[in-house]
Amino acid sequence: MLEQLRSIVQKVNAAKDLQSALDIIVHRVRDALDTQVCSVYLLDSDLNSHVLMASEGLNREAVGHVSLDLGEGLIGLVAKHAEPINLQDASLHPSYHYLKETGEENFHAFLGVPIIHHRSTLGVLVVQHEERRRFDESEEAFLITLSAQLAGVIAHAEATGAIEGISPSGHKTSDTVFHGVSGSSGVAIGHTVVVFPAADLSQIPNRPAKNIDKEIDFFNNALNSVRKDMRELHGKLAGHVAEEERQLFDIYLRMLDDDALGNEVVQRIKAGSWAQGALAFVASEHVRNFEMMNDEYLSERAADIKDLCSRVLFYLQEKEPVVTEYNNDTILVSEELTPAMLVEVPKEKLKGLVSVKGSGNSHVAILARTMGIPTVMGAVVFPYNQLGNKEIIVDGYKGEVISNPSDQVRKRYLNTIKEQDLLIAGLEDLKDLPCETADNHRVHLWVNTGLMSDVLHSLDQGAEGIGLFRTEVPFLLRERFPSEHEQLEIYREQLQAFAPKVVTMRTLDVGGDKSLSYFPIEEANPFLGWRGIRVTLDHPEIFMAQIRAMLRASIGLENLQIMLPMISNINEVNSAMQLIKKAHHELIQEKLEVKFPPIGVMIELPAAVYQTRALAKLVDFISVGSNDLTQYLLAVDRNNPRVANLYSAFHPAVLSALYQVVSQAQEEGKQVSICGEMAGDPGAAVLLMAMGFDILSMNAATLLKVKSVIRSVSLEAAQDLLDQVMQMDDAQMIRSAVDLTLYNAGVDRLLRSSRTN
Helix, strand or coil: CHHHHHHHHHHHHCCCCHHHHHHHHHHHHHHHHCCCEEEEEEEECCCCEEEEEEEECCCHHHCCCCEEECCCHHHHHHHHHCCCEEECCHHHCCCCCCCHHHCHHHCCEEEEEEEEECCEEEEEEEEEECCCCCCCHHHHHHHHHHHHHHHHHHHHHHHHHHHCCECCCCCECCCEEEECEEEECCEEEEEEEECCCCCCHHHCCCCECCCHHHHHHHHHHHHHHHHHHHHHHHHHCECCECHHHHCHHHHHHHHCCCCCHHHHHHHHHHCCECHHHHHHHHHHHHHHHHHCCCCHHHHCHHHHHHHHHHHHHHHHCCCCCCCCCCCCCEEEEECCCCHHHHHCCCHHHEEEEEECCCCCCCHHHHHHHHHCCCEEECCCCCCHHHCCCCEEEEECCCCEEEECCCHHHHHHHHHHHHHHHHHHHHHHCCCCCCCECCCCCECEEEEEECCHHHHHHHHHCCCCEEEEEECCHHHHCCCCCCCHHHHHHHHHHHHHHHCCCEEEEECCCCECCECECCECCCCCCHHHCCCCHHHHHHCHHHHHHHHHHHHHHCCCCCCEEEEECCCCCHHHHHHHHHHHHHHHHHHHHCCCCCCCCCEEEEECCHHHHCCHHHHHCCCCEEEEEHHHHHHHHHCCCCCCCCCHHHCCCCCHHHHHHHHHHHHHHHHCCCEEEEECHHHHCHHHHHHHHHHCCCEEEECHHHHHHHHHHHCCCCHHHHHHHHHHHCCCCCHHHHHHHHHHHHHHCCCHHHHHHHCCC
């Protein structure tokens, strides 16, 4: 049966459309199970019923015309409970509903299994037989397995039809919603322009070089062409974003330098590979390393490398450039959008962005937020390759794309666009105002950064400090450990840009999921393995070089804080402190006037939650990494679509852990901050303030919204809300209670803009 299963799945995957796929299913399954009837019923939401979409064994005239209301008949029962029903005589079941058009009166045995995709029941797969018998366990297991494997194919086919405005049963439909995640808030209405990478790295075969010197020259010429393109794109951004944001394209160029990707490709050519193959190999190695990383910000750098290398490949393949025409209301769509794709669109024509892959930490999302372009990332079921000049709505607040909008929905979103313009104008006035509650309780709002391209935008939004600077990037983009001097220059740039405001630098957090090509770590379970502080303590030479670079970079500025990641016990802190003191002492002996900085630890492991007070005795400040802490507490990988819906910072266990951390830190009189997405959620920020967090560190794009909400509530009201939700045992109930408080506080305009339905 396994071979039959594979064969059916392969045939269905190759089908040209939904109806062809369904016809293959019913024909092949009937033969495989040697039964007399196989049928597929699909849910048509517009009709609110299950429609007979394909059948082998029932009257052909009934296909596409017979339907059952939701919950009606055995089909409705299977769909409602999302469980198989196996009967030896269906007519005896109380839910049996006879459909005379189908001619099914002669068939007694019945087995129906649900077709489920991402927890949604798409329809029911049914087999029937004249003989009164129960289908055996192997037959039932076969049908369940097949249904599970085909659900994704059917979902994709339905999505493709929805783009054309057609429901599964062929009726005209509208307002089809495709879910993703928010990349940049706002709403846009426009027409799609689909773009693709310049060249496909995955299609390059391995070949020996015929002339190594000639291949190297060819590659260097291609690099120079891409460098020229990047400089032109840098120029296109002039006047639209700050110089620091434009420096993103300088970072692209550095990736191609002699001590980065460019040199690796040359070395591989020298080893005998042709230029295209060497480039494809080096690109795939770096892309894979980045994609494996658990830190979402860093994993998204894979798209940048892929885009850059595909542009080099374009010149190696000597292709004719494709000229793209942009509408005046362009919604730019791609499988994986990149900053370079975005910048190629005339600014006045670009209204919104949709990327099938990627997250809110993608470089393109960061740039979109700076430019104020509504963006949806990670719209995985959006059939982008079927689009061509289609009108869609991009809801960057909810992370949704709506195709074939009805007049009613279009009008509602046009009103939202007007309202968001008023809201943005109101938020601009808050930049220079303090973040304090209506009863004068002060909260400090800091930002998380990783590149210089993040910094100026953060300052422009009124950020008071950096709560997390990820130091991994220079390590990840090189083919060797960066020298102390190279690190010093990078850290000095960050410290100077933010001076005199505090910059919190997290020590190197690699290992396990953040693999360095020149320092590979292979483990069965990288998320619970050798990573973070565990790696750097085992390699004090790496740790010491980084600490020395940080301390030297802070000379004369004195706005540095150092934070230790992935701490699970006090021995790790003691060991790290000894090394930091040693580095400081060495620099003093070198006659450098270095001030010893505040040292803190990140609470991101459940073990650290229960040791917060002991850890607080050893350091100057405590900072919670809410993303990882939530992930570890709930055992949920939020980047895994199968379980991402279980990830919630409003889970009672998460709130209890956070409350415990704050209480223990305060008992030792230590400053306590939180960095992560939770801090940037206006509703969650109210709870965090009520718990007693001194500093909320977030993405710069959310800072003014958080400030607006905090200035609209009193500390007393926030504490009353906290008391209320700490008695609740359900994340959804907690979220609703928070939203109600924000509404009562008079920030309903902000709520309406973030929830348009």
